[in-house]
Amino acid sequence: MRLFLFAIGGTGSRVLKSLLMLSAAGVRPLDENGKPVRDLEIVPVIIDPHKANEDLKRTEALLNDYRDIRRKLYGNEPNADGFFANRIVTLREIMSNTSVTLNDTFIFNLGAVENAKFREFIGYDTMNEANQALTSLLFANYQLENKMNIGFVGSPNIGSVALNEIKDSNEFKAFSNIFRQGDRIFFISSIFGGTGAAGFPIMVKNIRQAANLEGIENRDALSRAPIGGLTVLPYFTLEGNKHDQRIATSDFIVKTQSALYYYKNTLTGANDSNVNSIYYLGDQVRSKPYLYDPGEHGQRNNAHLIELIGAMAPLDFAGVPENKLTDPDGYPLPTTAYEYALAKDELSLNFLSLGHRTRQLIYEPMSKFHLLFLFLTTGFKDMIGQGFTEDAPKIKSDFLASQFYRTLVDQFLLGYAQWLTEMNDNMRSVAFFKPGEIDMAHAIEGVNVKKRLLGHYKVDNDVFKAEMNKLSKNNPAYSDRSVEFKLLDLFDKAAHNIFVERYENIN
Amino acid sequence: MKHLVYLIIGIAVTVLFFILSCTDGFNIWELLYFNQGYNDKMYNLDMYPVIAAITILVAWGGAAIYYYAINSVKFDRWYHWLAVLGVVAVLAPVVCYIYNDTVFANNGLMYIGESIQFEMQTVLFAALLFIVASYSMRWWSSNCRHTPLPQ
Numbered sequence: 236m237r238l239f240l241f242a243i244g245g246t247g248s249r250v251l252k253s254l255l256m257l258s259a260a261g262v263r264p265l266d267e268n269g270k271p272v273r274d275l276e277i278v279p280v281i282i283d284p285h286k287a288n289e290d291l292k293r294t295e296a297l298l299n300d301y302r303d304i305r306r307k308l309y310g311n312e313p314n315a316d317g318f319f320a321n322r323i324v325t326l327r328e329i330m331s332n333t334s335v336t337l338n339d340t341f342i343f344n345l346g347a348v349e350n351a352k353f354r355e356f357i358g359y360d361t362m363n364e365a366n367q368a369l370t371s372l373l374f375a376n377y378q379l380e381n382k383m384n385i386g387f388v389g390s391p392n393i394g395s396v397a398l399n400e401i402k403d404s405n406e407f408k409a410f411s412n413i414f415r416q417g418d419r420i421f422f423i424s425s426i427f428g429g430t431g432a433a434g435f436p437i438m439v440k441n442i443r444q445a446a447n448l449e450g451i452e453n454r455d456a457l458s459r460a461p462i463g464g465l466t467v468l469p470y471f472t473l474e475g476n477k478h479d480q481r482i483a484t485s486d487f488i489v490k491t492q493s494a495l496y497y498y499k500n501t502l503t504g505a506n507d508s509n510v511n512s513i514y515y516l517g518d519q520v521r522s523k524p525y526l527y528d529p530g531e532h533g534q535r536n537n538a539h540l541i542e543l544i545g546a547m548a549p550l551d552f553a554g555v556p557e558n559k560l561t562d563p564d565g566y567p568l569p570t571t572a573y574e575y576a577l578a579k580d581e582l583s584l585n586f587l588s589l590g591h592r593t594r595q596l597i598y599e600p601m602s603k604f605h606l607l608f609l610f611l612t613t614g615f616k617d618m619i620g621q622g623f624t625e626d627a628p629k630i631k632s633d634f635l636a637s638q639f640y641r642t643l644v645d646q647f648l649l650g651y652a653q654w655l656t657e658m659n660d661n662m663r664s665v666a667f668f669k670p671g672e673i674d675m676a677h678a679i680e681g682v683n684v685k686k687r688l689l690g691h692y693k694v695d696n697d698v699f700k701a702e703m704n705k706l707s708k709n710n711p712a713y714s715d716r717s718v719e720f721k722l723l724d725l726f727d728k729a730a731h732n733i734f735v736e737r738y739e740n741i742n
Numbered sequence: 743m744k745h746l747v748y749l750i751i752g753i754a755v756t757v758l759f760f761i762l763s764c765t766d767g768f769n770i771w772e773l774l775y776f777n778q779g780y781n782d783k784m785y786n787l788d789m790y791p792v793i794a795a796i797t798i799l800v801a802w803g804g805a806a807i808y809y810y811a812i813n814s815v816k817f818d819r820w821y822h823w824l825a826v827l828g829v830v831a832v833l834a835p836v837v838c839y840i841y842n843d844t845v846f847a848n849n850g851l852m853y854i855g856e857s858i859q860f861e862m863q864t865v866l867f868a869a870l871l872f873i874v875a876s877y878s879m880r881w882w883s884s885n886c887r888h889t890p891l892p893q
Contacts, residue, residue, distance in 0.1 A: 625888040700815040705884045
């Protein structure tokens with residue numbers, strides 16, 4: 236199954252980044268029996284005309300790093316256990332039809348939209364006087380003058396016009412060519428901004444009405460496709476916008492209300508089957524204020540709990556059984572709405588603040604990944620030449636200079652550390668791990684190591700090395716695998732054993 | 743399989759060492775140090791087999807302790823192994839010297855100078871046997887199987 240994941244706008248990119256982190260940790264969608272969904276490929280497509288958006292750029296860089304790392308670990312195998320388990324691919328990568336030209340990128344090319352002012356895009360100057368007057372009623376002057384390479388600056392009325400172009404794009408054609416029955420579609424967007432709030436309903440409309448579109452294939456499969464969506468309600472505030480009111484925090488609720496009414500009438504009503512599953516997520520506790528930036532300076536918002544929780548929505552959707560999304564004839568069932576609640580309403584969260592189901596899903600993978608981060612950044616280098624590194628295939632010192640290692644440690648894990656710090660510094664604070672703590676025994680907030688006869692169990696790089704030595708000894712499983720796979724798989728298994736043996740069980 | 747071959751070869755070399763320590767015509771202990779009176783007394787008092795056994799026990803025991811009792815990631819470097827070799831190379835001659843001295847004293851003899859010179863060989867044999875023992879048994883150690891040199 237392929238899960239086409241359309242991440243729309245800045246929130247889309249940030250949620251996608253959290254999904255990447257969860258996937259890197261090995262969090263996988265589970266089916267109704269609690270087993271990982273088999274043969275899953277996630278195809279993220281970022282839709283955002285604001286190419287200079289820092290959140291988008293950071294996510295794109297991490298997506299590319301993730302893809303490179305995973306390819307080195309598992310090749311093209313969709314089913315994998317452990318770190319970087321979910322296979323994430325671009326449209327180009329899985330496209331067999333070469334009649335459509337696409338760049339090998341995760342970003343939807345909105346060339347026609349990006350390069351124009353909105354007034355140029357709609358041909359304002361060529362309209363007659365009456366139409367110009369009508370247009371001026373619908374759009375404020377700053378909206379007409381908005382150069383769309385900085386996005387739609389919180390104006391869904393611009394987005395709803397501009398993004399209608401998507402259906403004619405090569406990306407949309409490629410997507411429709413690739414889409415097969417059994418695949419699913421998921422949208423990530425915010426409802427209180429411009430790009431996401433407009434992009435989600437337009438994309439759903441174009442997919443459901445695929446039969447009316449020209450030049451695309453698989454119309455029937457597309458129009459019946461199971462569609463899910465994460466709609467992010469207001470969760471952050473802005474500061475420093477006294478003289479520029481294009482985006483105002485005070486408008487967020489009003490815009491949300493309006494959009495929710497619109498969604499109810501067109502997408503997610505009681506008998507509506509345009510969207511099968513809708514995940515609503517927001518927080519009345521607002522983030523620490525983000526610097527006001529409608530787009531000109533790159534828009535770089537700190538990572539937030541909502542994005543992390545939101546990233547679990549597409550994973551949840553991928554695990555929903557087919558019969559809960561479509562009827563026996565293959566037609567989509569009416570919308571099911573989901574909400575999310577924390578187990579403890581706290582401002583600083585650790586794993587114990589999460590509900591049992593979430594904890595079961597992410598606690599061990601995320602903790603193991605954090606320990607991997609500590610292991611690779613504090614202890615691994617000195618281990619080369621001993622123990623498991625000397626078992627076949629040998630991990631030699633030149634491995635530290637390899638593209639894989641540099642991508643993993645210097646890029647991806649750096650991004651991970653940044654992501655963690657940002658979530659920790661935000662409101663609500665996500666304090667799953669103690670910032671700056673390199674003592675593995677005390678790194679996980681709220682989770683202690685078990686007691687033993689004298690004192691507590693120790694968890695450090697030596698403990699991991701010893702466990703990896705034990706697992707690697709005479710282990711034929713790695714003889715025909717790459718050193719990259721061996722290192723991460725060994726660590727994953729060692730971390731599991733150490734978790735069970737040495738950490739208190741909070742699940 | 744390869745590792746089992748190493749173990750068998752190690753045992754064979756050690757048994758050969760023991761046999762060559764007990765023989766009259768060619769005795770390995772008389773290769774590097776020979777003093778007619780001293781060596782005759784050693785032979786007549788059946789001391790060679792005991793000296794050889796002590797050397798073997800200390801060398802193999804040292805290796806076994808290093809690879810299976812210590813067996814720690816904190817001590818898996820070549821210099822940790824070398825330190826254990828050093829201990830073995832000191833301990834074996836000291837124990838042998840004490841044994842020699844005790845047996846000679848019980849027989850009213852005194853060979854302090856000769857014994858010290860003789861035990862210099864034990865340093866060498868203990869070190870060599872420790873290397874043999876290391877390469878015989880290290881393969882099954884979880885943490886030190888690649889010490890002193892990787893497989």
